[in-house]
Amino acid sequence: MLSFNFGGKNSYDDFGILIAKRPDIPSPKRRVSTINIPGRDSNLRFDEKTYEDITLGVECFVKDTQNLGSKLDDIKAWLFGVGESDLIFSFQSDKKYIAQVVNAIDFKQVYRYFSQFPIIFNCRPFKYAVENNMVTLNTSGGDVTNPGSLESEPVISIYGSGGIVLKINEDQITFQDITEKIIMNSVIQDCYDDSGNNLNGKMTGEFLKLKSGGNIIEWSGSVTKVELLPNWRWL
Incomplete structure (x- = not known):
């Protein structure tokens, strides 16, 4: 039916x-x-x-x-x-x-x-994946596979403080003066905290995407973990 x-x-x-x-x-x-x-x-x-x-x-x-x-x-x-x-x-x-x-x-x-x-x-x-499950990375250098046919636009939460560099494959973004957490939303191209306060002034670089296939995610700085809502998509 x-x-x-x-x-x-x-x-x-x-x-x-x-x-x-x-x-x-x-x-x-x-x-x-x-x-x-x-x-x-x-x-x-x-x-x-x-x-x-x-x-x-x-x-x-x-x-x-x-x-x-x-x-x-x-x-x-x-x-x-x-x-x-x-x-x-x-x-x-x-x-x-x-x-x-x-x-x-x-x-x-x-x-x-x-x-x-x-x-x-x-x-x-x-088309988007119905199951859009959070991916948690506790160590730099993790591999995340995009099953979709297109680049995905993730929402990434970085837990840490001070100056942080986040890198996906060859692309990277830099954050300054982070106090506890910053959220990088590639869908709406905005950075903010849990209260919705705009933190774009603390970011330098282009919003990161996940290519189809394997992706290496690395960071430097004082980071405790990275959470990634992937938003897999297809034509």
């Missing part, structure tokens, strides 16, 4: 929604700008190394009941009330999209006992 989880609820178990077929999964469009230069063969390309959102369409059915009107109201309240949330399909339960319903939902009776309706999800470009 095909189904999906969205906003903490299951389409079939909670609402009796039947999915007509497995939805098509498009690849995100890469942002590449081209400039036509007179007198030059081909175009000049500028690759931003970023991707556009994708759209997923799901054709659904719901069985007519005595309380069909109330059921349809509940379905609409669920889909629109959630806003942006995790979207997990039953045919790939270990991956999730970050999605939001963007279409007006029109219910149309197509069989004697069934109403049909489309759901269109606007999704961020990537």
Whole structure:
């Protein structure tokens, strides 16, 4: 039985929604700008190394009941009330999209006992691991393997004090005057403490990422441990 989880609820178990077929999964469009230069063969390309959102369409059915009107109201309240949330399909339960319903939902009776309706999800470009488990490193030089097909943007908590250099493979970032802990969030490109206070002024360098495959994580300075929320992702 095909189904999906969205906003903490299951389409079939909670609402009796039947999915007509497995939805098509498009690849995100890469942002590449081209400039036509007179007198030059081909175009000049500028690759931003970023991707556009994708759209997923799901054709659904719901069985007519005595309380069909109330059921349809509940379905609409669920889909629109959630806003942006995790979207997990039953045919790939270990991956999730970050999605939001963007279409007006029109219910149309197509069989004697069934109403049909489309759901269109606007999704961020990537799939993410459902199990986004924290990785803890107590010694410098640990190896962390990225199972995804893309660089991941981790959230890294560094416990220590004073001046610290954190290195992933050949890239490094420097922190100064750390008192106890600093959090480096590569998703939103911000550094802060547990209270949310901005600590970007204590950081020098580019926000670190984890390449697909093996990654060596090293540090110098007074560090007791490093915690890493990896955010593995796939196209």
